[in-house]
Structure formats: C-alpha cells, structure tokens
Amino acid sequence: MDNSFKNLIDSASEVLILLPSESFVDQVSAGLSLYLTLRPLKNVSISSLNPMTAEFSRLIGVDKIGTEVGSKNLTIKFTNYQAEDVDKVSYDIENGQFKLTVSPKSGLNSPTKEQIDISYSGVGADTVILIGGENETSFPILSNPEFKDAKIIHIGIRFLEVTSDLQILSFASPASGVSELMANLIKESGLSIDPDIATNLLSGIEDSSKNFQGSDVTALTFEIFAELLKLGGIRMPKILSSDTNVRSQQVKQVEKTTKVEEQKEEEVEEIPQSWTEPKVYTGTSVS
Known part of the structure; x- marks a missing residue:
C-alpha cells in the first residue's frame, strides 16, 4: 500500500487538521497552509483546543480555526x-x-x-492530521472514541511520543520547523502553493528558525524560503506583545525629559540678578 502523503490525501473523504494544545506561530502557520491547500479539493476543517490570540492575527485564514472538533x-x-x-x-x-x-x-x-x-x-473526518506537538498530551481530544476508526497522520520535526494503542502514521523529519517541512510535503505532493499559502509558510519559517539563527537551519531552509518568495509570498511584520509597553516607556521618558527641561528653565529664571551684572576684579601685583 502506498502511504505517501499525496496518496493519503487523495484517498481521504474528509480531513480534520488538529493543532497542538500549546501552539506557536510555526505550527499554526503550517496547519493553516495545509488547510488553505486542501480547501479547494476536500471537505477540510482546522481546529485548536485553545482560541487564537493576537500573536497569530497576521496569519492568513486564522479566522477559520475553530475550537470545536467535528461538524457531523x-x-x-x-x-x-x-x-x-x-x-x-x-x-x-x-x-x-x-x-x-x-x-x-x-x-x-x-x-x-x-x-x-x-x-x-461529532467527528465525521476519516483522516486526522496532527501538526507538531511532543506527545499525545498535545492532542487530548484523541482520547475521544470517535477517532478510533479515523486514519491519523502526524507532521512534525520529531516523532510523536504515544503510550496508547493509537496507530499514527508519522511524517516526522528534521527541519528548522514544521512550516519548512510542510512546504516540502506540499511541493512533493504536487499540490499548488498560492501567495497566501506562501506568506503563511514564510512567517512560520522565520519564527521557527529564529530569523535563520537557529541550529536546525540548513541550506534547504534558505532554498525553500527563496522559492516561497518567488511564489508570491510576503514577509509579514511580527506583532510584538510588548510593543504597547515600549511605547508607554517612550512616552514616560519624554515626559520625564520635559519635566527636567522645565525645571532647568525655572532654575535659570531664579538666578539672582547680581550674578549677571559685570564684576570688577583687582589683580595682585607681582613685583
């Protein structure tokens, strides 16, 4: 039996993409990219145990991520x-x-x-794809009996540690992050990558590789990143949660500087008038 990623997707009737309970930009980018890729071809949904925060708002299609699993x-x-x-x-x-x-x-x-x-x-999907994660606690929903007949696939940069009797087909492979691996899987499967998908994958790769400073970055990372740019991907600015605090500190610094300057002006105005009058000094004669 051909267990290639392409064959598994082709044989699926309905696909459910699951994000780990603790998701980072890399995993969400990879999951959304796969969702956008399969949406024109399959009945597909994407779900996360926790709602998305502002950190992920720059990702295209983030509003499609639901917290409910299944729509049967x-x-x-x-x-x-x-x-x-x-x-x-x-x-x-x-x-x-x-x-x-x-x-x-x-x-x-x-x-x-x-x-x-x-x-x-109710889970109606016959194929469930797990994105990232470390072990089965990353996907607690898998304990639901409704998943017992589903084909479960894992995509990550390390194997998923499982202690239950779940049968999981893993596409784990070393990479800078799940987004790099996902880009490669989509490409190898002959599926198309449009500018929106490329943009999400770029964000994921930048995040997981720590702007290409990570130890897992290889020449392939740069090759895939360059190819995504050629496909119309756009490098989106990061949303920093501390941005508001920085602006607040800058405002406080400006206010502090202004107060110091005002204080100096007041001190100048209070200088005694005799200080500004001409002075006559008598020198000492040296014989």
Missing part, C-alpha cells in the same frame, strides 16, 4: 431557558425544507432568538 452533528441549545417549560418538540418537511418546532407548555413563553445557541459536534 448540529446541536441546538436554549440558554437560560428552563427545559421543563418545553411541552414537545416536533419536525415537519415543508417544500423539501426541514422545520423544527418547539412548543412550550400552556401559559409559558417559547425560547427567544437570543436564547438559541447553535453548535456542531
């Missing part, structure tokens, strides 16, 4: 509404459209639109 089942919940107030729930098919009716008990009100909470659950 539609769940409708009424928030702040007493369940015992419901008399019955029924459904009809009208003109080919599904209609759900919730009837309250006599004298009670129906749930309002604001109380309706719609979400999705």
